[in-house]
Amino acid sequence: MKIALTIAGSDPSGGAGIQADLKTFHAHGVYGVSAITAVTVQNTQRVYDSQEISAQIVHDQIVRLFEDMDIDAVKIGMIPGIPLIEAIADALGKVTLPPVVLDPVMRSTSGYDLLKPDGKDALVRNLFPMADVVTPNVYEAGSLTGKMIATPDDMKTAARDIIAMGAGNVVIKGGDLESDHATDLLYDGSQFRTLNSPKIVTSNTHGTGCTFSSAIAAHMARGKDFFDATAAAKTYVTGAIKHALAIGRGHGPTHHFFDLYAKGGLES
Numbered sequence: 455m456k457i458a459l460t461i462a463g464s465d466p467s468g469g470a471g472i473q474a475d476l477k478t479f480h481a482h483g484v485y486g487v488s489a490i491t492a493v494t495v496q497n498t499q500r501v502y503d504s505q506e507i508s509a510q511i512v513h514d515q516i517v518r519l520f521e522d523m524d525i526d527a528v529k530i531g532m533i534p535g536i537p538l539i540e541a542i543a544d545a546l547g548k549v550t551l552p553p554v555v556l557d558p559v560m561r562s563t564s565g566y567d568l569l570k571p572d573g574k575d576a577l578v579r580n581l582f583p584m585a586d587v588v589t590p591n592v593y594e595a596g597s598l599t600g601k602m603i604a605t606p607d608d609m610k611t612a613a614r615d616i617i618a619m620g621a622g623n624v625v626i627k628g629g630d631l632e633s634d635h636a637t638d639l640l641y642d643g644s645q646f647r648t649l650n651s652p653k654i655v656t657s658n659t660h661g662t663g664c665t666f667s668s669a670i671a672a673h674m675a676r677g678k679d680f681f682d683a684t685a686a687a688k689t690y691v692t693g694a695i696k697h698a699l700a701i702g703r704g705h706g707p708t709h710h711f712f713d714l715y716a717k718g719g720l721e722s
Contacts, residue, residue, distance in 0.1 A: 462531030469707030498702030
């Protein structure tokens, strides 16, 4: 069985972060392991607080997993600050890297900063050169490039800028743009492609970014290239949103096992 490692924060409500990543890996037939960077206080309504794990502990989680297992892909999510960014880069620099998918998580939907303001440059400097794929949404891409993104042409400009920062490939998620479709832009440094799906009217979208990037990592662990892995991940996350779960009093989670439930004749 293929193995994927997620390096990210914990979401006690189960919809995002480590929990979403592990569910996504297993939904794709990939065994999931994890290195936890932070413990958050959150539910479906908002993020209230977070506590970083020590940089040495995070570093050692990664190194010891690689010593013990043949890891086929890495997904990186929430990294709160510079010491953790540097520790992760140091750990990954000691191993033979499989494909790395970096989701540059910066803030929650409710406005809580998940990456400290001084961490952006360190993230780019230390981890972008290690990343085969970087998956910002339009807010994150705008923050990384210092440019407002409101149109498809803006997305292309941002994608070029992010490749110039050292990323191997980039996916800019366009679901937050004003449109009746969710259009994601893919760029490998030479060609652009777009992935379109109708926007699904639901408030239950907690963890979609984590789920999407983890699905890309899972497909890359199984041998797909950047474009094919991202297209398959887009199909999966669209289905997970379509069958999202009305859990909690805020934004409920996507349904990571919707297709398995359907095949098993189980109700959500």
